[in-house]
Amino acid sequence: xxxxxxxxxxxxxxxxxxxxxxxxxxxxxxxxxxxxxxxxxxxxxxxxxxxxxxxxxxxxxxxxxxxxxxxxxxxxxxxxxxxxxxxxxxxxxxxxxxxxxxxxxxxxxxxxx
Amino acid sequence: xxxxxxxxxxxxxxxxxxxxxxxxxxxxxxxxxxxxxxxxxxxxxxxxxxxxxxxxxxxxxxxxxxxxxxxxxxxxxxxxxxxxxxxxxxxxxxxxxxxxxxxxxxxxxxxxxxxxxxxxxxxxxxxxxxxxxxxxxxxxxxxxxxxxxxxxxxxxxxxxxxxxxxxxxxxxxxxxxxxxxxxxxxxxxxxxxxxxxxxxxxxxxxxxxxxxxxxxxxxxxxxxxxxxxxxxxxxxxxxxxxxxxxxxxxxxxxxxxxxxxxxxxxxxxxxxxxxxxxxxxxxxxxxxxxxxxxxxxxxxxxxxxxxxxxxxxxxxxxxxxxxxxxxxxxxxxxxxxxxxxxxxxxxxxxxxxxxxxxxxxxxxxxxxxxxxxxxxxxxxxxxxxxxxxxxxxxxxxxxxxxxxxxxxxxxxxxxxxxxxxxxxxxxxxxxxxxxxxxxxxxxxxxxxxxxxxxxxxxxxxxxxxxxxxxxxxxxxxxxxxxxxxxxxxxxxxx
Numbered sequence: 001x002x003x004x005x006x007x008x009x010x011x012x013x014x015x016x017x018x019x020x021x022x023x024x025x026x027x028x029x030x031x032x033x034x035x036x037x038x039x040x041x042x043x044x045x046x047x048x049x050x051x052x053x054x055x056x057x058x059x060x061x062x063x064x065x066x067x068x069x070x071x072x073x074x075x076x077x078x079x080x081x082x083x084x085x086x087x088x089x090x091x092x093x094x095x096x097x098x099x100x101x102x103x104x105x106x107x108x109x110x111x112x113x
Numbered sequence: 114x115x116x117x118x119x120x121x122x123x124x125x126x127x128x129x130x131x132x133x134x135x136x137x138x139x140x141x142x143x144x145x146x147x148x149x150x151x152x153x154x155x156x157x158x159x160x161x162x163x164x165x166x167x168x169x170x171x172x173x174x175x176x177x178x179x180x181x182x183x184x185x186x187x188x189x190x191x192x193x194x195x196x197x198x199x200x201x202x203x204x205x206x207x208x209x210x211x212x213x214x215x216x217x218x219x220x221x222x223x224x225x226x227x228x229x230x231x232x233x234x235x236x237x238x239x240x241x242x243x244x245x246x247x248x249x250x251x252x253x254x255x256x257x258x259x260x261x262x263x264x265x266x267x268x269x270x271x272x273x274x275x276x277x278x279x280x281x282x283x284x285x286x287x288x289x290x291x292x293x294x295x296x297x298x299x300x301x302x303x304x305x306x307x308x309x310x311x312x313x314x315x316x317x318x319x320x321x322x323x324x325x326x327x328x329x330x331x332x333x334x335x336x337x338x339x340x341x342x343x344x345x346x347x348x349x350x351x352x353x354x355x356x357x358x359x360x361x362x363x364x365x366x367x368x369x370x371x372x373x374x375x376x377x378x379x380x381x382x383x384x385x386x387x388x389x390x391x392x393x394x395x396x397x398x399x400x401x402x403x404x405x406x407x408x409x410x411x412x413x414x415x416x417x418x419x420x421x422x423x424x425x426x427x428x429x430x431x432x433x434x435x436x437x438x439x440x441x442x443x444x445x446x447x448x449x450x451x452x453x454x455x456x457x458x459x460x461x462x463x464x465x466x467x468x469x470x471x472x473x474x475x476x477x478x479x480x481x482x483x484x485x486x487x488x489x490x491x492x493x494x495x496x497x498x499x500x501x502x503x504x505x506x507x508x509x510x511x512x513x514x515x516x517x518x519x520x521x522x523x524x525x526x527x528x529x530x531x532x533x534x535x536x537x538x539x540x541x542x543x544x545x546x547x548x549x550x551x552x553x554x555x556x557x558x559x560x561x562x563x564x565x566x567x568x569x570x571x572x573x574x575x576x577x578x579x580x581x582x583x584x585x586x587x588x589x590x591x592x593x594x595x596x597x598x599x600x601x602x603x604x605x606x607x
Contacts (some may be wrong), residue, residue, distance in 0.1 A: 008593075019522060020277070025273070032277065032284070035196040035280075036287075037285045039284045039287040039288050039291070039393060040287070042287075042288055043290070044290075044293060046291040046292060047291075047294060059395075066573065068294075072243055072290070072294075074286075075243070076287050079283075080249070080280075083250075083276075083280055083283075086257060086258075086276070087277075087280065090261060090269070090272060090273060090276060091273065093264060094269040097264065097266050098269065098270065098271050100517060103273075106273060106274075106607075
């Protein structure tokens, strides 16, 4: 199971990297989303996918799944959510002001002096 | 007993939150921000003296003993950096009062400023790797807002790239944390250090993870192949914000490398620290190439930020007492002098109305104070003996020769010379030279800008003269770096 999940995380990273290397702003934002999905899946996988009850003490089981990575992912998800929201609005504003959503168009005279 | 560690985080956080409620009352915001930063300064001074007399300070959040809870640790290295941060933000705030403009101030400028400071201080004080990631995000998100604050076309263009790079490095940080958790099974730095130190057989996977963390922190701290985003990003926002970034943000990356490479990844220094040394040398080379090549004064300055990163990393890579001491002295000096130079260059551009060296000249005729302050700052940056950059560089050279890295030491001296050349060119052409503008044609005034600059320069001179006074503190910081057991025992055993 861990191998399958690692391969899936790898595919997500691959898709994300490909999208980030494209020139369209919205594709870049989507690429960062794929990469953060990959990272979150990776945390879950790296902590082990051994079978056990959900980490709720009300369910009286002999063993539970590791609760720490779930807390880490929850934190990482809200952070990447906030950053993505900011990034989308930033992309929109940049499009409104510069009139292009092509990253080639973001080169100004200032970059070349 | 007062716990100064937690107050160091609470003061800027509370100040930021309070100012969220009064966006329109600019004068009140200025008052609150200056009072909060002075209280923060007093608090950090007390923290440093407490660490010096009573040893490493810690704060177990929620009363959970480490490694199970999150812990804040104030050892001398964090203490000194926290103190320098508190010192540097006061002049930058005063400079903001007269330069940032009321429009920006009404749009939550000071709140975001203090959230950024909270993130930086938190990253210096945390004892937990994932908590460090969270504090990194706190100051990165604030820096995203500050870099685009005011949304001019140039800021929008550069911030898109800056945000993208940092999102990627944050994703890598999460991945690195996941790997480390899978291999070691803990995220507390002291506990990680203890478990890695107790390994009996070599673990190549840890070397891989160590290099991965070098890439992550190198993206934040702008080391050689990963510095490409920095020059454009740091010149886009207004001067005060650029100064804040130049003084604090790259230093957090350096501190993180300092911390991880002295406490956690000490299992295979022959490989990891050689890589660090070589990258430090390349960082110096490419930094000075940029500094010498550019004709735009702001660009010359940001490439000097990169050179300084190279110097400090070289000190870390030597793993000797002198090297560590040099790196600590140099990082403190660099935070102060880079803030001063950013503000000076900002004032120069304000007065001259251009950032191109060819179009300015003779500024010193009408602004003698600005000119001579700039000259002193340049001498301090390069390390002319009575000023602050000297001690750090001497110790770095001493550390380098102890381990026999003569070629990096040679590169460092050549780089220092070229740094002097690049900066003195601004003085000779921009300040000295033939007058281009008469006093009426100038594009702005230096009113209110000179005071914060002279504060920083005075601080730098004091740091140079009072090196003897600072030495015992630096020595305490170095002890912890050389003997990570001290840190580990202080966190886990007491």
